[in-house]
Amino acid sequence: MLIDTFGRVATDLRVSLTDRCNLRCTYCMPEEGLQWLAKPDLLSDDEIVRLIRIAVTDLGITEVRFTGGEPLLRPGIVGIVERCAALEPRPRMSLTTNGIGLERTAVALREAGLNRVNVSLDTLRPDVFQTMTRRKRHGDVLRGLEAAREAGLTPVKVNAVLMPGLNDDEAPDLLAWAVENDYELRFIEQMPLDAQHGWKRDGMITAEDILKSLLTRFELTAEENGERGSAPAERWIVDGGPHRVGVIGSVTRPFCSACDRTRLTADGQIRTCLFAQEESDLRAALRSGATDEEIGGLWKTAMWGKKAGSGLDDPAFLQPRRPMSAIGG
Ligand code: SAM
Numbered sequence: 409m410l411i412d413t414f415g416r417v418a419t420d421l422r423v424s425l426t427d428r429c430n431l432r433c434t435y436c437m438p439e440e441g442l443q444w445l446a447k448p449d450l451l452s453d454d455e456i457v458r459l460i461r462i463a464v465t466d467l468g469i470t471e472v473r474f475t476g477g478e479p480l481l482r483p484g485i486v487g488i489v490e491r492c493a494a495l496e497p498r499p500r501m502s503l504t505t506n507g508i509g510l511e512r513t514a515v516a517l518r519e520a521g522l523n524r525v526n527v528s529l530d531t532l533r534p535d536v537f538q539t540m541t542r543r544k545r546h547g548d549v550l551r552g553l554e555a556a557r558e559a560g561l562t563p564v565k566v567n568a569v570l571m572p573g574l575n576d577d578e579a580p581d582l583l584a585w586a587v588e589n590d591y592e593l594r595f596i597e598q599m600p601l602d603a604q605h606g607w608k609r610d611g612m613i614t615a616e617d618i619l620k621s622l623l624t625r626f627e628l629t630a631e632e633n634g635e636r637g638s639a640p641a642e643r644w645i646v647d648g649g650p651h652r653v654g655v656i657g658s659v660t661r662p663f664c665s666a667c668d669r670t671r672l673t674a675d676g677q678i679r680t681c682l683f684a685q686e687e688s689d690l691r692a693a694l695r696s697g698a699t700d701e702e703i704g705g706l707w708k709t710a711m712w713g714k715k716a717g718s719g720l721d722d723p724a725f726l727q728p729r730r731p732m733s734a735i736g737g
């Protein structure tokens with residue numbers, strides 16, 4: 409098992425398949441100038457599958473989520489999913505994507521064994537989309553979402569980040585649209601993980617702001633006994649059900665004490681938290697001929713060092729050296 413000194417057990421592995429992306433969301437990446445990882449530094453498909461196999465068969469991981477950067481930019485993604493689906497025990501697999509390219513790949517991913525997708529979409533307005541992502545791809549995302557639903561990659565979840573002055577008035581419209589289209593909407597508070605270090609606590613839209621805004625149009629009931637378990641989203645039943653809406657308040661309502669995650673970057677580093685300063689190098693071990701036991705041992709040691717919390721509340725908080733796109737969001 410991957411256990412830490414606070415008794416938390418990691419069962420959910422986030423795997424970044426690439427740090428590259430075809431969008432430039434303002435809260436994530438600068439317009440230009442971000443240095444990509446060099447090709448030889450990236451794990452190969454075989455190396456990724458081997459690490460996932462060790463995690464699933466030896467370390468108790470039951471849930472694998474592929475992310476990035478934009479994971480659909482990884483040419484081998486369908487093959488990686490297919491090989492992971494053949495592992496014993498078979499992990500549940502999902503994908504966090506901006507949706508571009510999903511129209512083409514949804515059926516293949518489903519057939520390879522992917523269970524679900526989370527698609528990121530912050531706005532229903534194409535002009536605001538272009539301002540927020542610096543690209544004209546709104547239609548591609550909407551088509552990708554539909555393709556995912558048609559392919560049965562359900563429940564399709566939609567992640568939205570609200571930014572002041574851009575889309576902070578859109579929470580009720582996004583929820584009405586999600587309910588109508590059978591997507592499960594989750595709002596994510598903006599976190600200090602952008603490459604250009606532009607996050608400001610003062611300006612951010614909080615979970616409370618989001619809920620207030622939704623309550624102007626919907627009746628929200630906290631989900632049964634308010635249990636959140638290890639899930640980061642607090643969920644509410646919308647207008648009596650069956651639809652739900654989630655809010656992930658990583659900054660103002662942290663869930664660190666119930667965290668069940670471990671992360672693998674595209675260049676083979678283990679991170680115990682998005683906000684960790686430390687990484688543990690599994691790639692070096694892999695490439696110097698380490699056995700499965702030795703790699704599992706390194707992973708367990710990394711987990712043992714996991715901190716109690718993100719440190720966001722600490723005035724001395726330091727943003728991680730690498731941005732979200734490189735860590736894997
Ligand atoms: N490119 C894919 C996508 O956008 O879904 C996967 C990677 S992206 C880093 C994963 C999620 O992180 C997205 O839902 C995105 O909106 C969110 N995200 C990125 N930067 C963020 C930030 N600074 N604060 C909060 N969420 C952020």
Ligand code: SF4
Pocket residue numbers: 429430431432433436437476477478506528733
């Ligand atoms: Fe790309 Fe996702 Fe970052 Fe947007 S949030 S720039 S889609 S990695």
